[in-house]
Amino acid sequence: MNTTLRHWKEAATLILAAGHRLGPGSLPSRTPLTAAPGPGAPLTAAPGAPPGSIDGRSHLPHKSFYDYDVLLLKRSSKSRFMPNAYVFPGGMVDASDFSSEWLDIFKSFSNSPNFGLRRVKQPPETRPPMFATDRLKLGSPIPGEVAFRICALRETFEESGVLLVVSKLEEKSLLKNIDGRCDSDKVLHNKASELNSSEVTKWRALVNENPSNFIRMCRELEVLPNIWALHEWSNWLTPTGRRGARFDTVFFICCLQEIPLTLQDEKEIVHFKWSTPSEVLQSYQAQEFWIAPPQFYELSRMCRLPLLNDLHKFSSQRATEGLEQWLPVVFTKDGAFISLLPGDKSYPLDTSEEAQVDTCTESDLESPQDAPALHRSVIVDPYTINVQITIPPKYNHLLPVLEEAAPLDSKKTDYSTADDNIRWTNLHMVLRKHWYVAWSSSHTQIKTRREGRGEKGKQISQPTHVLTHTIYF
Numbered sequence: 001m002n003t004t005l006r007h008w009k010e011a012a013t014l015i016l017a018a019g020h021r022l023g024p025g026s027l028p029s030r031t032p033l034t035a036a037p038g039p040g041a042p043l044t045a046a047p048g049a050p051p052g053s054i055d056g057r058s059h060l061p062h063k064s065f066y067d068y069d070v071l072l073l074k075r076s077s078k079s080r081f082m083p084n085a086y087v088f089p090g091g092m093v094d095a096s097d098f099s100s101e102w103l104d105i106f107k108s109f110s111n112s113p114n115f116g117l118r119r120v121k122q123p124p125e126t127r128p129p130m131f132a133t134d135r136l137k138l139g140s141p142i143p144g145e146v147a148f149r150i151c152a153l154r155e156t157f158e159e160s161g162v163l164l165v166v167s168k169l170e171e172k173s174l175l176k177n178i179d180g181r182c183d184s185d186k187v188l189h190n191k192a193s194e195l196n197s198s199e200v201t202k203w204r205a206l207v208n209e210n211p212s213n214f215i216r217m218c219r220e221l222e223v224l225p226n227i228w229a230l231h232e233w234s235n236w237l238t239p240t241g242r243r244g245a246r247f248d249t250v251f252f253i254c255c256l257q258e259i260p261l262t263l264q265d266e267k268e269i270v271h272f273k274w275s276t277p278s279e280v281l282q283s284y285q286a287q288e289f290w291i292a293p294p295q296f297y298e299l300s301r302m303c304r305l306p307l308l309n310d311l312h313k314f315s316s317q318r319a320t321e322g323l324e325q326w327l328p329v330v331f332t333k334d335g336a337f338i339s340l341l342p343g344d345k346s347y348p349l350d351t352s353e354e355a356q357v358d359t360c361t362e363s364d365l366e367s368p369q370d371a372p373a374l375h376r377s378v379i380v381d382p383y384t385i386n387v388q389i390t391i392p393p394k395y396n397h398l399l400p401v402l403e404e405a406a407p408l409d410s411k412k413t414d415y416s417t418a419d420d421n422i423r424w425t426n427l428h429m430v431l432r433k434h435w436y437v438a439w440s441s442s443h444t445q446i447k448t449r450r451e452g453r454g455e456k457g458k459q460i461s462q463p464t465h466v467l468t469h470t471i472y473f
Helices: 144-160 168-179 197-209 213-221 277-285 293-302 308-321 362-366 418-432
Strands: 009-019 068-075 090-092 165-167 223-225 231-237 247-256 269-275 329-333 336-340 375-381 384-389 437-439 443-446 460-463
Touching: 009 144, 009 293, 009 308, 068 144, 068 277, 068 293, 090 144, 144 197, 144 213, 144 223, 144 247, 144 269, 165 168, 168 223, 197 213, 213 223, 231 293, 231 308, 247 293, 247 308, 269 277, 277 293, 293 375, 293 384
Parallel strands: 009 247
Antiparallel strands: 009 068, 009 090, 068 269, 165 223, 231 247, 329 336, 336 375, 375 384, 437 443, 443 460
16 A cells, blocks of 8 residues: 555556356356457457547447446445445555455465466556556555455445455466466356355455455455456546545456346445446436446447457456556536546646647547547536547557437536536536636636645646537447
Protein backbone atom coordinates (compact mmCIF):
# COMPACT_ATOMS: atom_id res chain seq x y z
CA MET A 1 0.00 0.00 0.00
CA ASN A 2 1.46 3.33 -1.08
CA THR A 3 1.03 5.65 1.90
CA THR A 4 3.22 8.33 0.28
CA LEU A 5 0.45 9.41 -2.09
CA ARG A 6 -1.09 12.71 -1.01
CA HIS A 7 -3.79 13.46 -3.54
CA TRP A 8 -5.27 10.14 -4.56
CA LYS A 9 -5.96 6.67 -3.26
CA GLU A 10 -5.24 3.42 -5.05
CA ALA A 11 -8.23 1.23 -5.84
CA ALA A 12 -9.19 -1.84 -7.87
CA THR A 13 -12.39 -2.72 -9.70
CA LEU A 14 -13.57 -6.00 -11.22
CA ILE A 15 -15.65 -6.26 -14.38
CA LEU A 16 -17.32 -9.63 -13.85
CA ALA A 17 -18.87 -11.27 -16.93
CA ALA A 18 -20.78 -14.54 -16.52
CA GLY A 19 -22.57 -16.81 -18.98
CA HIS A 20 -26.34 -17.03 -18.83
CA ARG A 21 -26.85 -19.73 -21.46
CA LEU A 22 -24.83 -22.94 -21.39
CA GLY A 23 -24.40 -25.00 -24.54
CA PRO A 24 -23.48 -28.72 -24.90
CA GLY A 25 -19.76 -27.97 -24.93
CA SER A 26 -19.78 -25.64 -21.97
CA LEU A 27 -17.30 -25.87 -19.15
CA PRO A 28 -18.42 -26.80 -15.60
CA SER A 29 -20.50 -24.13 -13.92
CA ARG A 30 -18.91 -21.18 -12.16
CA THR A 31 -15.53 -21.83 -13.71
CA PRO A 32 -13.30 -18.81 -14.36
CA LEU A 33 -11.99 -18.88 -17.91
CA THR A 34 -8.26 -18.29 -17.62
CA ALA A 35 -6.98 -19.80 -20.85
CA ALA A 36 -5.47 -17.46 -23.39
CA PRO A 37 -4.82 -17.89 -27.11
CA GLY A 38 -1.35 -18.80 -28.34
CA PRO A 39 1.23 -16.18 -29.26
CA GLY A 40 0.37 -16.21 -32.94
CA ALA A 41 -3.36 -15.79 -32.50
CA PRO A 42 -4.69 -12.50 -33.89
CA LEU A 43 -6.28 -9.96 -31.61
CA THR A 44 -9.73 -9.45 -33.10
CA ALA A 45 -12.45 -7.37 -31.50
CA ALA A 46 -15.40 -8.55 -33.57
CA PRO A 47 -16.10 -9.44 -37.20
CA GLY A 48 -15.49 -6.32 -39.25
CA ALA A 49 -14.35 -4.27 -36.27
CA PRO A 50 -10.70 -4.95 -35.32
CA PRO A 51 -9.29 -3.23 -32.23
CA GLY A 52 -7.33 -0.73 -34.31
CA SER A 53 -10.20 0.19 -36.60
CA ILE A 54 -10.61 3.92 -37.15
CA ASP A 55 -14.28 3.68 -38.06
CA GLY A 56 -15.87 2.92 -34.71
CA ARG A 57 -19.47 3.44 -35.79
CA SER A 58 -21.61 0.41 -35.15
CA HIS A 59 -24.83 -0.58 -33.43
CA LEU A 60 -25.38 -1.94 -29.96
CA PRO A 61 -26.00 -5.68 -30.34
CA HIS A 62 -29.47 -6.80 -29.32
CA LYS A 63 -29.52 -8.52 -25.94
CA SER A 64 -30.33 -11.83 -27.65
CA PHE A 65 -26.87 -11.81 -29.26
CA TYR A 66 -25.16 -12.00 -25.85
CA ASP A 67 -24.46 -15.21 -24.00
CA TYR A 68 -23.23 -13.40 -20.88
CA ASP A 69 -24.23 -10.73 -18.36
CA VAL A 70 -22.14 -8.20 -16.42
CA LEU A 71 -22.48 -7.55 -12.68
CA LEU A 72 -23.42 -4.05 -11.53
CA LEU A 73 -23.99 -3.01 -7.92
CA LYS A 74 -26.10 -0.09 -6.74
CA ARG A 75 -24.44 2.05 -4.13
CA SER A 76 -26.41 3.19 -1.12
CA SER A 77 -27.98 6.66 -1.10
CA LYS A 78 -25.90 7.25 2.05
CA SER A 79 -22.59 6.61 0.27
CA ARG A 80 -20.26 9.58 0.34
CA PHE A 81 -18.95 8.76 -3.13
CA MET A 82 -21.35 8.19 -6.05
CA PRO A 83 -24.57 7.60 -4.06
CA ASN A 84 -27.27 5.65 -5.96
CA ALA A 85 -24.94 4.94 -8.88
CA TYR A 86 -24.57 1.48 -10.41
CA VAL A 87 -20.91 0.48 -10.41
CA PHE A 88 -18.68 -2.54 -10.91
CA PRO A 89 -17.63 -4.23 -7.64
CA GLY A 90 -14.42 -2.86 -6.19
CA GLY A 91 -12.93 -0.39 -3.75
CA MET A 92 -9.86 1.09 -2.14
CA VAL A 93 -6.79 -0.98 -1.50
CA ASP A 94 -6.17 -1.99 2.11
CA ALA A 95 -2.80 -2.44 3.78
CA SER A 96 -3.62 -6.14 4.20
CA ASP A 97 -3.67 -6.57 0.40
CA PHE A 98 0.08 -5.91 0.48
CA SER A 99 0.69 -7.92 3.66
CA SER A 100 3.72 -10.23 3.74
CA GLU A 101 1.37 -12.90 5.14
CA TRP A 102 0.31 -13.57 1.55
CA LEU A 103 3.75 -15.07 0.95
CA ASP A 104 2.73 -18.04 3.08
CA ILE A 105 -0.63 -18.38 1.29
CA PHE A 106 1.11 -18.32 -2.11
CA LYS A 107 4.28 -20.12 -0.99
CA SER A 108 4.02 -22.69 -3.79
CA PHE A 109 4.38 -19.82 -6.26
CA SER A 110 7.28 -18.03 -4.57
CA ASN A 111 9.69 -19.03 -7.34
CA SER A 112 7.39 -17.81 -10.10
CA PRO A 113 7.58 -14.12 -11.09
CA ASN A 114 4.52 -12.25 -9.86
CA PHE A 115 3.16 -15.48 -8.38
CA GLY A 116 2.73 -17.04 -11.82
CA LEU A 117 0.83 -14.21 -13.48
CA ARG A 118 1.38 -13.80 -17.20
CA ARG A 119 4.22 -11.47 -18.17
CA VAL A 120 3.21 -8.06 -19.52
CA LYS A 121 5.20 -6.99 -22.59
CA GLN A 122 4.80 -3.26 -21.91
CA PRO A 123 8.14 -1.54 -21.12
CA PRO A 124 8.42 -0.71 -17.39
CA GLU A 125 8.91 3.00 -18.10
CA THR A 126 5.48 3.23 -19.74
CA ARG A 127 3.60 1.11 -17.20
CA PRO A 128 0.99 2.96 -15.09
CA PRO A 129 2.39 4.11 -11.72
CA MET A 130 0.23 1.56 -9.89
CA PHE A 131 2.29 -1.21 -11.46
CA ALA A 132 5.59 0.62 -12.03
CA THR A 133 6.02 1.49 -8.34
CA ASP A 134 8.63 -0.65 -6.59
CA ARG A 135 6.63 -2.03 -3.67
CA LEU A 136 9.75 -3.41 -1.98
CA LYS A 137 10.89 0.17 -1.43
CA LEU A 138 7.57 0.79 0.29
CA GLY A 139 8.07 -2.18 2.60
CA SER A 140 5.94 -4.82 0.87
CA PRO A 141 7.16 -8.00 -0.86
CA ILE A 142 3.84 -8.29 -2.71
CA PRO A 143 3.95 -6.90 -6.29
CA GLY A 144 1.28 -4.43 -7.30
CA GLU A 145 0.01 -6.81 -9.99
CA VAL A 146 -0.81 -9.32 -7.23
CA ALA A 147 -2.02 -6.98 -4.48
CA PHE A 148 -4.48 -5.09 -6.66
CA ARG A 149 -5.98 -8.37 -7.84
CA ILE A 150 -6.35 -9.43 -4.21
CA CYS A 151 -8.04 -6.10 -3.51
CA ALA A 152 -10.50 -6.56 -6.39
CA LEU A 153 -11.33 -10.11 -5.30
CA ARG A 154 -11.75 -9.12 -1.65
CA GLU A 155 -13.99 -6.15 -2.46
CA THR A 156 -16.08 -8.28 -4.83
CA PHE A 157 -16.60 -10.80 -2.04
CA GLU A 158 -17.48 -8.09 0.48
CA GLU A 159 -19.95 -6.29 -1.78
CA SER A 160 -21.60 -9.13 -3.72
CA GLY A 161 -20.80 -12.37 -1.89
CA VAL A 162 -19.09 -13.73 -5.02
CA LEU A 163 -15.93 -15.53 -3.89
CA LEU A 164 -13.41 -16.40 -6.61
CA VAL A 165 -10.89 -18.83 -5.20
CA VAL A 166 -8.78 -21.83 -6.16
CA SER A 167 -8.54 -24.86 -3.89
CA LYS A 168 -5.07 -25.73 -2.67
CA LEU A 169 -5.80 -29.24 -3.91
CA GLU A 170 -5.36 -27.81 -7.40
CA GLU A 171 -1.95 -26.32 -6.70
CA LYS A 172 0.01 -29.09 -8.41
CA SER A 173 -1.88 -28.87 -11.67
CA LEU A 174 -1.80 -25.09 -11.48
CA LEU A 175 1.95 -25.04 -10.88
CA LYS A 176 2.54 -27.47 -13.70
CA ASN A 177 0.43 -25.34 -15.97
CA ILE A 178 2.32 -22.15 -15.02
CA ASP A 179 5.77 -23.73 -15.35
CA GLY A 180 5.09 -25.00 -18.86
CA ARG A 181 2.59 -22.40 -19.91
CA CYS A 182 4.28 -19.30 -21.25
CA ASP A 183 1.59 -18.92 -23.87
CA SER A 184 -1.58 -20.46 -22.50
CA ASP A 185 -3.37 -21.03 -19.20
CA LYS A 186 -5.42 -23.93 -18.02
CA VAL A 187 -9.03 -23.54 -16.99
CA LEU A 188 -9.30 -23.35 -13.21
CA HIS A 189 -12.36 -24.34 -11.19
CA ASN A 190 -13.99 -21.76 -8.97
CA LYS A 191 -14.53 -23.40 -5.59
CA ALA A 192 -16.98 -20.79 -4.32
CA SER A 193 -19.85 -23.10 -5.15
CA GLU A 194 -18.45 -25.76 -2.81
CA LEU A 195 -18.70 -23.55 0.27
CA ASN A 196 -22.01 -23.74 2.08
CA SER A 197 -23.97 -20.53 2.46
CA SER A 198 -23.45 -20.29 6.22
CA GLU A 199 -19.67 -20.50 5.75
CA VAL A 200 -19.73 -17.80 3.08
CA THR A 201 -21.97 -15.58 5.23
CA LYS A 202 -19.69 -15.97 8.25
CA TRP A 203 -16.51 -15.09 6.40
CA ARG A 204 -18.11 -12.29 4.45
CA ALA A 205 -19.12 -10.60 7.69
CA LEU A 206 -15.62 -11.04 9.10
CA VAL A 207 -13.94 -9.63 6.00
CA ASN A 208 -16.32 -6.66 5.99
CA GLU A 209 -15.40 -6.07 9.61
CA ASN A 210 -11.66 -6.28 8.96
CA PRO A 211 -10.11 -6.75 5.49
CA SER A 212 -7.18 -8.67 7.00
CA ASN A 213 -9.63 -11.49 7.72
CA PHE A 214 -9.47 -12.27 4.00
CA ILE A 215 -5.98 -13.66 4.65
CA ARG A 216 -7.25 -15.64 7.62
CA MET A 217 -10.14 -17.01 5.55
CA CYS A 218 -7.84 -18.23 2.78
CA ARG A 219 -5.56 -19.88 5.31
CA GLU A 220 -8.33 -21.67 7.22
CA LEU A 221 -10.30 -22.74 4.14
CA GLU A 222 -7.10 -23.69 2.29
CA VAL A 223 -7.92 -21.68 -0.79
CA LEU A 224 -6.06 -19.16 -2.92
CA PRO A 225 -7.52 -15.93 -4.30
CA ASN A 226 -7.87 -16.65 -8.01
CA ILE A 227 -5.58 -13.86 -9.17
CA TRP A 228 -4.89 -15.77 -12.41
CA ALA A 229 -8.50 -15.36 -13.58
CA LEU A 230 -8.24 -11.54 -13.52
CA HIS A 231 -6.85 -9.68 -16.53
CA GLU A 232 -5.81 -6.03 -16.77
CA TRP A 233 -8.42 -4.03 -18.67
CA SER A 234 -8.00 -0.28 -18.02
CA ASN A 235 -6.71 2.36 -15.59
CA TRP A 236 -8.65 5.55 -14.76
CA LEU A 237 -7.27 8.41 -12.66
CA THR A 238 -9.35 11.29 -11.35
CA PRO A 239 -7.32 14.53 -11.32
CA THR A 240 -6.61 16.43 -8.15
CA GLY A 241 -9.17 18.96 -7.01
CA ARG A 242 -9.83 21.34 -4.21
CA ARG A 243 -12.06 18.90 -2.35
CA GLY A 244 -12.99 15.24 -2.24
CA ALA A 245 -11.35 11.89 -2.79
CA ARG A 246 -9.27 11.08 -5.84
CA PHE A 247 -8.73 7.56 -7.10
CA ASP A 248 -6.16 5.78 -9.23
CA THR A 249 -8.21 2.73 -10.18
CA VAL A 250 -7.21 -0.35 -12.15
CA PHE A 251 -10.06 -2.19 -13.86
CA PHE A 252 -9.66 -5.96 -14.13
CA ILE A 253 -11.94 -8.29 -16.08
CA CYS A 254 -12.88 -11.89 -15.27
CA CYS A 255 -15.09 -14.32 -17.21
CA LEU A 256 -17.17 -16.96 -15.44
CA GLN A 257 -19.04 -19.71 -17.22
CA GLU A 258 -22.23 -19.22 -15.18
CA ILE A 259 -23.72 -16.50 -13.01
CA PRO A 260 -22.81 -17.24 -9.38
CA LEU A 261 -24.97 -16.74 -6.32
CA THR A 262 -24.99 -13.00 -5.65
CA LEU A 263 -26.15 -11.11 -2.55
CA GLN A 264 -25.87 -7.39 -1.80
CA ASP A 265 -24.48 -6.49 1.61
CA GLU A 266 -27.35 -4.06 2.43
CA LYS A 267 -24.76 -1.56 3.65
CA GLU A 268 -22.70 -0.01 0.88
CA ILE A 269 -24.62 -2.01 -1.74
CA VAL A 270 -28.43 -2.09 -1.79
CA HIS A 271 -29.13 -3.86 -5.08
CA PHE A 272 -27.35 -5.88 -7.76
CA LYS A 273 -28.06 -6.36 -11.44
CA TRP A 274 -26.82 -8.93 -13.97
CA SER A 275 -27.44 -7.55 -17.48
CA THR A 276 -25.84 -7.54 -20.91
CA PRO A 277 -23.68 -4.50 -21.74
CA SER A 278 -26.27 -3.33 -24.29
CA GLU A 279 -29.10 -3.62 -21.78
CA VAL A 280 -27.17 -1.55 -19.24
CA LEU A 281 -26.45 1.21 -21.77
CA GLN A 282 -30.02 1.25 -23.05
CA SER A 283 -31.45 1.34 -19.52
CA TYR A 284 -29.06 4.16 -18.67
CA GLN A 285 -30.14 6.14 -21.74
CA ALA A 286 -33.77 5.48 -20.80
CA GLN A 287 -32.97 7.10 -17.43
CA GLU A 288 -33.84 3.96 -15.47
CA PHE A 289 -30.60 4.21 -13.48
CA TRP A 290 -27.31 6.08 -13.54
CA ILE A 291 -23.77 4.92 -14.31
CA ALA A 292 -20.55 6.95 -14.22
CA PRO A 293 -18.58 7.84 -17.38
CA PRO A 294 -15.84 5.18 -16.90
CA GLN A 295 -18.48 2.42 -16.61
CA PHE A 296 -20.19 3.84 -19.69
CA TYR A 297 -16.98 3.76 -21.72
CA GLU A 298 -15.93 0.25 -20.65
CA LEU A 299 -19.37 -1.29 -21.24
CA SER A 300 -19.40 0.32 -24.68
CA ARG A 301 -16.12 -1.44 -25.44
CA MET A 302 -17.55 -4.77 -24.34
CA CYS A 303 -20.43 -4.38 -26.81
CA ARG A 304 -17.95 -5.34 -29.54
CA LEU A 305 -17.73 -8.83 -28.05
CA PRO A 306 -21.20 -10.26 -27.32
CA LEU A 307 -19.91 -13.84 -26.92
CA LEU A 308 -18.32 -14.85 -23.62
CA ASN A 309 -15.62 -17.00 -25.17
CA ASP A 310 -14.58 -14.18 -27.51
CA LEU A 311 -14.51 -11.72 -24.61
CA HIS A 312 -12.39 -14.08 -22.56
CA LYS A 313 -9.91 -14.86 -25.33
CA PHE A 314 -9.54 -11.22 -26.24
CA SER A 315 -9.17 -9.93 -22.67
CA SER A 316 -6.71 -12.60 -21.55
CA GLN A 317 -4.41 -12.09 -24.53
CA ARG A 318 -4.76 -8.32 -24.76
CA ALA A 319 -3.81 -7.97 -21.08
CA THR A 320 -0.24 -8.98 -21.90
CA GLU A 321 0.09 -5.81 -24.02
CA GLY A 322 -0.26 -3.49 -21.02
CA LEU A 323 -2.29 -0.41 -20.07
CA GLU A 324 -2.34 3.35 -20.42
CA GLN A 325 -3.37 5.46 -17.46
CA TRP A 326 -6.24 7.73 -18.45
CA LEU A 327 -6.45 11.11 -16.75
CA PRO A 328 -9.48 12.98 -18.15
CA VAL A 329 -9.07 16.73 -18.64
CA VAL A 330 -12.45 18.43 -18.42
CA PHE A 331 -13.88 21.80 -19.40
CA THR A 332 -17.38 23.14 -20.03
CA LYS A 333 -19.07 24.36 -23.19
CA ASP A 334 -22.70 25.47 -23.53
CA GLY A 335 -23.69 23.67 -20.34
CA ALA A 336 -22.01 20.39 -21.28
CA PHE A 337 -18.86 18.87 -19.85
CA ILE A 338 -16.22 17.93 -22.42
CA SER A 339 -13.78 15.30 -21.19
CA LEU A 340 -10.53 15.01 -23.15
CA LEU A 341 -8.78 11.63 -23.05
CA PRO A 342 -5.19 10.72 -24.02
CA GLY A 343 -4.63 10.86 -27.76
CA ASP A 344 -6.99 13.77 -28.38
CA LYS A 345 -5.42 16.61 -30.37
CA SER A 346 -6.12 19.01 -27.48
CA TYR A 347 -4.97 16.73 -24.67
CA PRO A 348 -2.16 18.51 -22.75
CA LEU A 349 1.30 16.97 -22.87
CA ASP A 350 1.76 17.95 -19.24
CA THR A 351 -1.47 17.47 -17.31
CA SER A 352 -0.02 19.24 -14.28
CA GLU A 353 0.07 22.47 -16.27
CA GLU A 354 -2.45 24.27 -18.49
CA ALA A 355 -4.16 22.80 -21.56
CA GLN A 356 -4.78 24.46 -24.93
CA VAL A 357 -8.28 23.23 -25.77
CA ASP A 358 -9.66 23.34 -29.30
CA THR A 359 -13.23 22.34 -29.99
CA CYS A 360 -14.25 20.52 -33.16
CA THR A 361 -16.81 21.31 -35.82
CA GLU A 362 -19.23 19.02 -37.61
CA SER A 363 -16.88 18.75 -40.59
CA ASP A 364 -14.22 17.26 -38.30
CA LEU A 365 -16.36 14.17 -37.88
CA GLU A 366 -17.73 13.76 -41.41
CA SER A 367 -14.69 11.84 -42.69
CA PRO A 368 -12.97 9.80 -39.94
CA GLN A 369 -9.94 9.18 -42.19
CA ASP A 370 -9.28 12.92 -42.57
CA ALA A 371 -10.49 14.05 -39.16
CA PRO A 372 -8.12 15.42 -36.51
CA ALA A 373 -7.11 13.19 -33.63
CA LEU A 374 -10.15 13.11 -31.39
CA HIS A 375 -10.67 11.15 -28.19
CA ARG A 376 -13.23 12.85 -26.02
CA SER A 377 -16.60 12.47 -24.33
CA VAL A 378 -19.27 15.15 -24.39
CA ILE A 379 -21.49 14.85 -21.31
CA VAL A 380 -24.68 16.68 -22.22
CA ASP A 381 -26.75 15.67 -19.19
CA PRO A 382 -26.71 12.88 -16.59
CA TYR A 383 -27.99 10.37 -19.15
CA THR A 384 -26.31 11.49 -22.38
CA ILE A 385 -22.62 10.83 -22.98
CA ASN A 386 -21.44 11.30 -26.55
CA VAL A 387 -18.07 9.85 -27.52
CA GLN A 388 -16.01 11.34 -30.34
CA ILE A 389 -13.06 9.18 -31.36
CA THR A 390 -11.04 9.04 -34.56
CA ILE A 391 -7.86 7.36 -33.29
CA PRO A 392 -7.01 3.67 -32.84
CA PRO A 393 -6.77 2.53 -29.21
CA LYS A 394 -3.38 1.77 -27.71
CA TYR A 395 -2.22 -1.65 -26.55
CA ASN A 396 -4.54 -3.51 -28.95
CA HIS A 397 -7.61 -2.50 -27.00
CA LEU A 398 -11.20 -2.12 -28.23
CA LEU A 399 -12.92 0.93 -29.61
CA PRO A 400 -16.25 1.65 -27.95
CA VAL A 401 -19.34 0.94 -30.02
CA LEU A 402 -20.67 4.24 -31.31
CA GLU A 403 -24.30 4.56 -32.30
CA GLU A 404 -26.50 7.47 -33.33
CA ALA A 405 -29.03 8.22 -30.61
CA ALA A 406 -32.41 9.91 -30.58
CA PRO A 407 -32.44 13.69 -31.12
CA LEU A 408 -31.61 15.70 -28.05
CA ASP A 409 -35.06 17.33 -27.91
CA SER A 410 -36.55 13.91 -27.17
CA LYS A 411 -34.44 13.69 -24.05
CA LYS A 412 -35.69 14.66 -20.67
CA THR A 413 -34.50 18.13 -19.72
CA ASP A 414 -36.41 18.77 -16.51
CA TYR A 415 -34.49 17.00 -13.75
CA SER A 416 -36.94 17.68 -10.98
CA THR A 417 -37.22 14.41 -9.07
CA ALA A 418 -35.07 13.65 -6.04
CA ASP A 419 -33.24 10.81 -7.81
CA ASP A 420 -32.55 12.96 -10.87
CA ASN A 421 -31.20 15.75 -8.70
CA ILE A 422 -28.92 13.25 -6.97
CA ARG A 423 -27.63 11.95 -10.31
CA TRP A 424 -27.08 15.43 -11.70
CA THR A 425 -25.31 16.34 -8.46
CA ASN A 426 -23.25 13.15 -8.80
CA LEU A 427 -22.13 14.21 -12.25
CA HIS A 428 -21.22 17.71 -11.15
CA MET A 429 -19.51 16.36 -8.04
CA VAL A 430 -17.42 13.88 -9.98
CA LEU A 431 -16.40 16.40 -12.63
CA ARG A 432 -16.30 19.68 -10.75
CA LYS A 433 -14.72 18.74 -7.46
CA HIS A 434 -11.93 16.82 -9.20
CA TRP A 435 -11.23 19.46 -11.85
CA TYR A 436 -10.84 23.18 -11.19
CA VAL A 437 -12.80 24.57 -14.14
CA ALA A 438 -13.94 28.10 -14.99
CA TRP A 439 -16.20 29.16 -17.83
CA SER A 440 -16.85 32.49 -19.53
CA SER A 441 -19.24 33.21 -22.38
CA SER A 442 -16.56 33.99 -24.94
CA HIS A 443 -13.59 31.88 -23.89
CA THR A 444 -12.83 28.44 -22.53
CA GLN A 445 -10.68 28.94 -19.45
CA ILE A 446 -8.98 26.04 -17.75
CA LYS A 447 -7.25 26.31 -14.41
CA THR A 448 -5.29 23.38 -13.09
CA ARG A 449 -3.40 22.56 -9.93
CA ARG A 450 0.10 21.19 -9.92
CA GLU A 451 0.32 17.72 -8.39
CA GLY A 452 1.95 17.60 -4.99
CA ARG A 453 1.98 21.35 -4.29
CA GLY A 454 -1.63 22.34 -4.82
CA GLU A 455 -0.52 25.50 -6.66
CA LYS A 456 -2.79 27.20 -9.16
CA GLY A 457 -1.77 26.72 -12.75
CA LYS A 458 -1.83 29.57 -15.24
CA GLN A 459 -5.16 30.57 -16.71
CA ILE A 460 -5.33 30.29 -20.49
CA SER A 461 -8.05 31.32 -22.89
CA GLN A 462 -8.99 29.86 -26.24
CA PRO A 463 -11.77 31.19 -28.52
CA THR A 464 -14.66 28.76 -28.60
CA HIS A 465 -16.22 27.20 -31.67
CA VAL A 466 -19.45 25.40 -32.34
CA LEU A 467 -19.22 21.88 -30.98
CA THR A 468 -21.58 19.38 -32.55
CA HIS A 469 -22.70 16.19 -30.85
CA THR A 470 -22.91 13.94 -33.90
CA ILE A 471 -21.94 10.60 -32.40
CA TYR A 472 -24.00 8.96 -29.71
CA PHE A 473 -24.21 5.64 -27.94
